Amino acid sequence: MTYRPLGPKARLLMGPGPSPIHPRVYGAMAMPVVGHLDPQFVALMEETKELLRHVFQTGNELTLPISGTGSAGMETCVLNALEPGDAALICVNGVFGARLREVAARCGARVDVVEAPWGQDIDPEDVRRALRGSEYKLVAAVHAETSTGVLQPLSDLVAAAHEAGALFLLDTVTSLGGVEVDVDGWEIDLSYSGTQKCLSCPPGLAPITLGPRAREALGRRTHPVQSWYLDLTLLQEYWGAARVYHHTAPVSMNYALREALLLVREEGLQARWARHRDMHAALVRGLEALGLELVVSEAIRLPTLTTVRVPDGVDEARVRGELLETHNLEIGAGLGTFKGAAWRIGLMGEAACAESIARLLAGLGSCLSAQGRSADVSGAVRRALE
């Protein structure tokens, strides 16, 4: 086997993640690695926790990046919240709700499910009904379903869980840093995210936060957390004042995350959410001008990931392939129920800008016309950016 020097062709990342990276974040990753117990790294850990609290909008002390990707964050929250004998109610309306159920089922908890069809949100009344007369320790839901493009309304869901005495766990993988997430204001007990979505950082870490009720429950456990690597009773000693050695933190990834979070802070949360909202609206105008239909109804449409119906007679994989190879632009395929029937277009972090939208509309229009569909690209770009 011969190995060529590494030199990946840059892609405009408009799929379900990873998203484009700011040059300052690349620069941070190339900074000299120091030891994971070096005072310089310890200071950076403190800064990173503080910056994560800002983006999660929380005062939670137990807020830190898990040394794995978003799914490791999910597993961390679930395994630390549940132990054998507990019961959990999981809201499932896409791939990531289903993954939550699967992860919970593997830790010896009883798992029940409230479902909604793909592309729709969970009905809080269904949750209330399921909670009635049963003792659940945890209710879990996905804020931004990356597989469908649905933004879940939360206030009734959280209220229902708390009235029933359950903790509320929220997946914020595709919302954190792109749409409002207010952990303290919304009384979210546990949340996890990923770095490679709206934070525009490479994949590799999973920010998590646990509030006081979740920490109390952690302290009352009678079984050790099933995973040693993801055990927050140990991780809080490493990331806390004690600095008890646990594992070697991924130093370069933590440099990257700190820099990405600084960029979020410099932009300001409100401005950043507004940018994602505005750019999403522009994208929708442009897609509709190309004659395309969206999967999700407007009221629950996720700004950071838009699902688009594949028009009849169009070879959707060919469109994605051509976009990637000819336009160096990545969009996502449909997953599960939407496989072959929808595209997933991400506007996350650095991708949420006018230039990306123009390039996407130009590329998509050109790929559609190659399959015999008329597409007025210049009109669509004008409509989008008006």
Added chain:
Amino acid sequence: MTYRPLGPKARLLMGPGPSPIHPRVYGAMAMPVVGHLDPQFVALMEETKELLRHVFQTGNELTLPISGTGSAGMETCVLNALEPGDAALICVNGVFGARLREVAARCGARVDVVEAPWGQDIDPEDVRRALRGSEYKLVAAVHAETSTGVLQPLSDLVAAAHEAGALFLLDTVTSLGGVEVDVDGWEIDLSYSGTQKCLSCPPGLAPITLGPRAREALGRRTHPVQSWYLDLTLLQEYWGAARVYHHTAPVSMNYALREALLLVREEGLQARWARHRDMHAALVRGLEALGLELVVSEAIRLPTLTTVRVPDGVDEARVRGELLETHNLEIGAGLGTFKGAAWRIGLMGEAACAESIARLLAGLGSCLSAQGRSADVSGAVRRALE
């Protein structure tokens, strides 16, 4: 809180890891992130698996980097090998053997232990005795105990495990790429490592390999693997020909690992092991010339990590602090039994060179003389590099 631009002072990393990074590896991390299902990344996954097979010396198809640090690699191997009802025999002669026991205990397996004092190797006769009359599915040991500096002789241990019908799991975190590891030749069934030791790559990934017997056992499981994130029955579909989406791989870290493994390949395994061996011998000559004593006896001394007795009357933390602050040089503290009593000096990957040794001897000699001990640094450097 004000945040200064990131700019860590570079340290010469001669502790228990992370180790110094080659400029090409930093360069690789700053390459454009592409999607985790991009054909460019898929090609890189194939190359990385092949390069890992080279350094593990194996033809094992199931050889890949886990998306977490070395401890996640440990957990992956243990959780995929064991299920409730199984029994495991763990060899413990330091922190990492104890961690193996802890991880195994959390997956519902019965765990027994064979121990040796810290600083000594495991006696294969003790293992044979423990195996007699009992049905263990797994025997696990640490090749290079990072907490003590012991290199475990393996042939009798592996033979004992296999005669008893057990799988053999080997921790190669501090040996892979620095001392000989021959997974196929030695008939190791499962092994895991880390990237930040002798591979001189930043921390964040954990190379693992599973041989045919371990894969058969995986196929015969009756319970799902306890961790969804670390489930090799799913990960082999993602890293194999099927490319079934599992999680978003840490793209930049995989760029770094490929580059670090290319550097290993360009140097050649034999040459690399010889370099670590020769530099270790040089370090030992230099330390002894400074009047210092080593903890581990010569026959089982690990070339990549050397434990040094703290002389009576010396404030060991002050020495480490002064080395770090004045000389920008990191060495490790003693752990567990050796806390306060030993230093740990790593010669891993890029650190295993004459310049590092000279700088270490100069720094250490100067810190010792600051505490009133005479230290002939120029003599020690001459002895080391003769």
